[in-house]
Amino acid sequence: MSADQLRRALVRISHEILEQNERPVAIVGLHSRGVELARRISDLISSIEGVEPDFGTLDPRLYRDDSDSASIKPVVPSEITFPVDDRAVVLVDDVLYTGRTIRAALDAIRDFGRPSSIQLAVLVDRGHRELPIRADYVGKNVPTARGEDVRVMLEEVDGTDGVTLLRQSEAIAYGGGQG
Amino acid sequence: MARTRAATTTPERLRGQSGNTENETTQASPVAHRKPGEARPNQPPMFGGLSGSRRNVLDLDDFSKEEIEHILQSADGMNEVLSRDVRKTPTLRGKTILTLFFENSTRTRVSFEQAGKVLGADVINVSASASSVSKGESLLNTVRTLEAMKIDVLVMRHPHSGAPYYVASKIDAAVVNAGDGTHAHPTQSLLDLYTMRRHLGDIVGKKVTIIGDLHFSRVARSDVWGLRKMGAEVTVCGPPTLLPYGLRPGTEQADSAAFTGINVVDRVEEALEGADVVMALRIQQERQDSGNLPDLREYSKLYGINADRLALASPGALLMHPGPMNEGIEISSEVAHGAQAVIEEQVSNGVAIRMAVLYMLCARSRGGE
Missing domain, CATH: 3.40.50.1370 (Aspartate/ornithine carbamoyltransferase)
Known part of the structure; x- marks a missing residue:
């Protein structure tokens, strides 16, 4: 996925979010790359509609039921400064894989209030779900094998935009990958 | 007049002094009050300087800079949890933390208790004066008895320097030193x-x-x-x-x-x-009866x-x-x-730091190595 394709996918997702929601939504990015994607979607929505949506960040790590990567990265503060009660909240993440991160995020957001609905936007859906979770807005469906890894690179973090599929051997060398 | 002390002691010499030959990969950790020949708990070397393999928190001498950094950063996230209206996460649900204090303490014990509870763990508090310790039970028997009741983390304060090291070498639960004698906190x-x-x-x-x-x-x-x-x-x-x-x-x-x-x-x-x-x-x-002051x-x-x-x-x-x-x-x-x-x-930051420490230790034991 090239930088242009990535940008167009986000533009489309932003339009879809507006189309599906009559009332203003709140955009919440999941750490770490989901936050950058959420910020872009939020910017796109405000440039389309002229109104800036509420924006927040969430680190669901404290709510995970597996700790494969739990302690590798430090816990980051979540920032949700607006009331989420009776709001439509759109969670944004880079890759949807097992669904466990999203399950944790659903629990996490509940500690901030009771949204009227929670929707999910992801840049890449790579399949292999382990939980009954699906995305409402998908940038691109990428069929993968379990041993492979999807690497999302963003200007803000990695200096460049794009999505690459790492084959098994490359995935091990890269050492990343979580759902 | 200022005197600057330069490091004159080599790690080899320190290892020799402490009689620690069983684990040469352990960073030399000169502990002024550790008794000669007393075994150090067998701590595996850090994985890339990050947590994940740390069993105990006994002193900072065997922490890498990266590991300290990691805990300090996580404490930011923990502080955010503490600032919420609902201060509770399910992170350590099903984990049991036991605080065992052989010395009086208010802030440290409550701080650990609060940290554990906010993260969803069960916290049991034992103070030595109100326990079977006062009936003459040995330290080792006390902690083994407590461990037999399934605890994951033992937070311990003891008037003798080195006591948590001894306990850590004898039990499977993670040990956190909440103050040992004049040695470490x-x-x-x-x-x-x-x-x-x-x-x-x-x-x-x-x-x-x-x-x-x-x-x-x-x-x-x-x-x-x-x-x-x-x-x-x-x-x-x-x-x-x-x-x-x-x-x-x-x-x-x-x-x-x-x-x-x-x-x-x-x-x-x-x-x-x-x-x-x-x-x-x-x-x-309480430590000034020797006439130093x-x-x-x-x-x-x-x-x-x-x-x-x-x-x-x-x-x-x-x-x-x-x-x-x-x-x-x-x-x-x-x-x-x-x-x-x-x-x-x-004091407030103490809760966040202890949450980060407990999270680090429990995430490991939950991870199924």
């Missing part, structure tokens, strides 16, 4: 580092002056480890009789490699000059931190104290509650 050091960082940003090159009873202070010992690892400049000042062996005039360095590379200053005014952080230590009256009034006059002395430090310098304070002895009431004091914030 690692979570206090972490919360001190964290508090400094929140106010000063990076603490590399910052001048931290520690004043008071360094001989009996486990807080100072762990603080020096943490501060030196994070790159701060450390100056200590106190009555010569209350300096640790190795820093007193005329004693050899060898016993106290924890104190290498720090400045020892005789006059408190000189020690305070240009300090970014002033830390007053508690005069521990003849008179509290004299101590207060010569070393007590008051407004005049605090004015010698950098403008806006932080005033810290590990608590509980003896107001009017090591610190005047005026400055203890003044604008520069961050003493209460230290």
